[in-house]
Amino acid sequence: MIDVQRLRVLRTVAEHGSFNRAAAALHLTPSAVSQHIAALERSLGAQIVARSTRGVTLTPAGRIMVGAAESVAAELVHAKQQVDQLGSGLTQLTIATFTSGGRLLLPGALAHLTAAHPDTVVHVREAEPEHSLPLVRQGAVDVALAYHFDGPLPGQLGPSSSLAWTALIEDPLHVVLPDVHPLAGREALDIAELAAEPWVLGCLKTEAYLRRYAERAGFEPDVRSTTTDYFFARSLVAAGLGVSLIPSIAQTPQVAGVRTIPISPPTPVRHIGVATILRRDHPQVMTLVQALRGEVAALDAKTWATQPIQPRSYVRD
Structure with a gap:
């Protein structure tokens, strides 16, 4: 019979990547955490974590057991x-x-x-x-x-x-430009055409995505403004602070003074x-x-x- 408490310990070890950090989260000693894992391994007849000086990682059997946990x-x-x-x-x-x-x-x-x-x-x-x-x-x-x-x-x-x-x-991402921008009349844009533009972003994960696409296009984006709100980001674009990369479903409600343009394939989504x-x-x-x-x-x-x-x-x- 597999002990539920030992499964809980395994989940915590997997989450934190070390016995010491898992022990702190569980209010146990590292020795007690190690004993729980060893007992679970004995009951399964398989190694579930690989121990090293850098912490612990899950074995294939360990990943199965974490899913079960x-x-x-x-x-x-x-x-x-x-x-x-x-x-x-x-x-x-x-x-x-x-x-x-x-x-x-x-x-x-x-x-x-x-x-x-x-x-x-x-x-x-x-x-x-x-x-x-x-x-x-x-x-x-x-x-x-x-x-x-x-x-x-x-x-x-x-x-x-x-x-x-x-x-x-x-949900495709589109470029959002001020409606007076020289490229605002285009039907589609290659992201490389925006290499010299300052950028306004409404989400940190979008920034990471932009940087990956920009790297493929051969440039480093000049991110001038960051927010956690896509509406605010589009408002900053309307004010002339830069261009932005916004998902389609975040284009509402509308903001006056901006133009939304699809990105040429491969389109980020x-x-x-x-x-x-x-x-x-x-x-x-x-x-x-x-x-x-x-x-x-x-x-x-x-x-x-x-x-x-x-x-x-x-x-x-």
Whole structure:
């Protein structure tokens, strides 16, 4: 029998990358953490962590067990929620979302959800993917509306993960220019044409993405202004402080004095989707995912670059 506490210790070791840091997070001694891991390895008959002077890393068996540990922890949280709800007759559903995607897709989807399940109490939390996906794994939220760029999802979603990812839409990034800019009349722009421009950005992750694309185009972007709000970034562009790189779904509400222009292929995109726990039969979650699909399907095809929705789950063998 695998001890649940030892799985919790393993999850914490995987999160922190060392016995010492895991021990501090768990309020244990490093020796106690090491003993828990050693006992788990004995019960499995396999090595689950590789120890070195630089810390510890997971073995293939360790990655499988961390995925199992995430599933167990989330299911225990879910079971506790169900027990708490027995007396009230109400179902609690917690959704995490990033701002621009939530603003565009969630209101209509939630209206459909609450009409289909009137006894469901909905909670919405704003969170970026690097925060919302761990919350799904932990069982703290049921659904995360999230995104990633051309790299993997935060948290290394993969074969040993406890998460399922359902792709919803590809959200292209566009250049935003002052409407008096010499290039504002173009139908499309190569990002290399903007090498000499000052940049205004509305998201730190967008900045990292811009720098990768700029490096491919052979220049270092001159980032003059950074914000955490795409509307504010577009307002700064309208004021003449520079140009910006903005996802399509963050182009509303409109800002006077700017022009939005597509980027010539290869076009940078955000991949938007829904993260849920694998192998959980949750009618409200299924209804919400279907409603989000409906919201995507209703988008104006001339404005939004949509792709056929292909649910993609990462299931262990």
